[in-house]
Amino acid sequence: MEPAKQPVIQVMDVDLGYDEHIVLRAVNFTVNKGDIFIVMGVSGCGKSTLLKSLIGLKSPIKGKVLYYARSFWDEDESGRQNILCRFGILYQSGALWSSMTIGENVALPLQLFTSLSFSQIRELVAFKLALVGLSGQEDLFPSGISGGMRKRASLARAIALDPQIIFLDEPSAGLDPVNARKFDDLILELRDGLGATVVVITHELASIFAIGNNGAFLDAESKTIIATGDPRFLLANSTDSRVVRFLTRGVESKESEP
Amino acid sequence: MxxxxxxxxxxxxxxxxxxxxxxxxxxxxxxxxxxxxxxxxxxxxxxxxxxxxxxxxxxxxxxxxxxxxxxxxxxxxxxxxxxxxxxxxxxxxxxxxxxxxxxGIAPAKNHETFLERVGVGLLQEYESVRNGFEFLGDVVVSFGRLVIGKLYFRRDDFIFLVRRCGIDTFLLVSLIGFLVGMILAFVASIQLRMFGAQIYISDIVGIAMVRVLSAVMTGIIVSGRIGASFAAELGMMQTNEEIDALRTLGVSPVEFLVIPRVLALFLMMPILTIYADISGVLGGLVISIGMLHLNFAEYLNHTQQAVKVSYIWIGLVHSLAFAVIIAVSGCWHGMKCERSSVGVASATMSAVVTGITGIVIATAVITFICQTLGI
Known part of the structure; x- marks a missing residue:
């Protein structure tokens, strides 16, 4: 049923860190088209650092990150901009620009990177907000809406330009279980509708199993990836006690005991 | 088709x-x-x-x-x-x-008429003035608790604030005082030279600086520097829910955050004003000696005769009033800051505007009282 896998992001032997302090080393994984790729791991294992490097905010100490077989950090400024244009990013706290209404927040990428007219942009913004369940709420300011709405508005901004790759940083953090579930469904719908590839940073187990079909497990102690693959497969087959402990909320499986 | x-x-x-x-x-x-x-x-x-x-x-x-x-x-x-x-x-x-x-919920589109907007604006203004006085009341009550020794804030915070209000502002205040003194002397000399009465420059510079000008100039600088920083700091704390965290701990944010700031500025403003007095007189002296060829000792002697001790007190009263106005307006705007980056910006702006407006009004009131009392 599955067509041949087309790699979208390839991380090759990347070391990440701040100055002399190495956070992650020898990171290798591949994200294929249409994947929902989960980056998981305990707090402080370098998930956010990895995300920063994936979205072009922080260059790796060594190694390559390839998007559609183009090495991001070897491109010049315009090449990078070209790659960045295909990203949609949902930041952990929303990161909506607080001086603009949520409608204007969604409209800004469209104003900057398309030649659409004012009314066309308005229609498109209305549509994107409708997709995330916020239709008719264009004129609200980010400070005046709930955390869940802020996440949705931020997602609408992330998908404003029909990105090919969507990065989600802790999408369900701060949401109640019902809304977190709805948000997961929304992510699946959008992935299917837009044909995008999704990279999710999270440690919400429910989300991990609900949406992920591929993933990487970061470990804080060895500072590298200790497992990759479908989270459900990892749960069933991993023999690494750290992975199993994480995926079962601390209940260790019998096989991994000495 | x-x-x-x-x-x-x-x-x-x-x-x-x-x-x-x-x-x-x-x-x-x-x-x-x-x-x-x-x-x-x-x-x-x-x-x-x-x-x-x-x-x-x-x-x-x-x-x-x-x-x-x-x-x-x-x-x-x-x-x-x-x-x-x-x-x-x-x-x-x-x-x-x-x-x-x-x-989805239909948006509540409301088109207000001009009169409605004016009305809403006035009501908001009224509410804001009321809030301001409530806050002032809070500060006064907390001061009462300070006097009876029932108030807690961290000593390190206070010392840091005193340093920020005083030592870090000292150079700027001296410079501005010096320049204002020079300007005064220079402008006065244009007229006084025609009568050969240059020596009275020392009177003008001395009285003007000591009575009111150095306090006002210091107030304006401190308002821009310290008042704005108080508003931005407390505004950011409000945005991060740090102030809520204090409240739920049972600590009044007015006592823990506002009182040390008011106190620090209350201590340092008079000192800064005295520095500005001295540097203003020095500025006048430099112009008088350098350009008008007055005698050094003569100038100082004249200044000493012209400036009564009561003038210094009047200057200090000004500076104490300004200290309270600046610190309270900075803290007040910071604490009622909206939770957004625009909120912090407008809180900072309002703090400086309120501070400087307050300084001008207070100067007018104090001057009027002094006139009436004949001092």
Missing amino acids: ISEKLVFDYLNPGKLFVKLRGDWRIATGILSINTVTSCLASHPDIVQINLTAAQDLKWDSGLVSFLHQLIRKCESMNIPVDRSGLPETAQRLLALASKAHKG
């Missing part, structure tokens, strides 16, 4: 077949739904629309946005739209958008 991207087909009576073809991606622009609606208007017998996609259709959310509008429009005209000929993923997105659309 054929356009580049839309093909209309009226073969079946009552049904309109719309074929979508070509490049519909956002980069090529979005078609207006008017082409379709005008076609509906010219064929009033149409009771259903069937959408189909051609083989060469290239699309992204630009197309879906167009269809979303079209379907909403048709629904309002009671014309059903058959979407089964569309790509499956597009159908999904449309379903998602319209599902959410039904659940």
Whole structure:
């Protein structure tokens, strides 16, 4: 049923860190088209650092990150901009620009990177907000809406330009279980509708199993990836006690005991 | 009727077949739904629309946005739209958008009249003044607790604040005082030289600086420097819910945050003002000696005679009043800051505006009182 896998992001032997302090080393994984790729791991294992490097905010100490077989950090400024244009990013706290209404927040990428007219942009913004369940709420300011709405508005901004790759940083953090579930469904719908590839940073187990079909497990102690693959497969087959402990909320499986 | 991207087909009576073809991606622009609606208007017998996609259709959310509008429009005209000929993923997105659309809350659009806006503005202004006085009351009550020794704040915080208010501002205040003294001497000399009364420059500089000017100049600098920093700091704390965290701990933020700031400024403002007095007189001296060839000792002697001790007290009263105004307005605007970056910006701005306005008003009041009392 599955067509041949087309790699979208390839991380090759990347070391990440701040100055002399190495956070992650020898990171290798591949994200294929249409994947929902989960980056998981305990707090402080370098998930956010990895995300920063994936979205072009922080260059790796060594190694390559390839998007559609183009090495991001070897491109010049315009090449990078070209790659960045295909990203949609949902930041952990929303990161909506607080001086603009949520409608204007969604409209800004469209104003900057398309030649659409004012009314066309308005229609498109209305549509994107409708997709995330916020239709008719264009004129609200980010400070005046709930955390869940802020996440949705931020997602609408992330998908404003029909990105090919969507990065989600802790999408369900701060949401109640019902809304977190709805948000997961929304992510699946959008992935299917837009044909995008999704990279999710999270440690919400429910989300991990609900949406992920591929993933990487970061470990804080060895500072590298200790497992990759479908989270459900990892749960069933991993023999690494750290992975199993994480995926079962601390209940260790019998096989991994000495 | 054929356009580049839309093909209309009226073969079946009552049904309109719309074929979508070509490049519909956002980069090529979005078609207006008017082409379709005008076609509906010219064929009033149409009771259903069937959408189909051609083989060469290239699309992204630009197309879906167009269809979303079209379907909403048709629904309002009671014309059903058959979407089964569309790509499956597009159908999904449309379903998602319209599902959410039904659940969405209609926006509360309110167009206020001019009078309403004025009224709301006035009420807000009234509320804000009331809040200001309430806050001032809070500060006074907390001061009472400070006096009876029931108030807790961290000593390190206080020492840091004193340093920031005093030592870090000292150079700037000295410089401005010196320059104002020079300017005063220079302007006064233009007139006084005509009468050969240059020596009275020392009186003018001394009295003006000591009585009011150095306090006002210091106040304005401190308002811009310290008042603004108080507002931005407390505003950011309010945004981060740090102030709520204090409240839930049972610590009054006024006691823990505001009182040390007011106290620090209350201590340092008089000292800064005295420094400004001295540097102002020095500035006058430099001009008098350098340009008007007055005698050093003579100038100082004259200044000493002109400036009474009571003038120094008046200057200090000014500076103490300003300290309270600046610190309270900075803290007040910071604490009622809205939780956004714009909120912090407007809190900082309001703090400086309120501070400087307060300084000018206080100067007028104190001057009037001094005049009435004859000092």
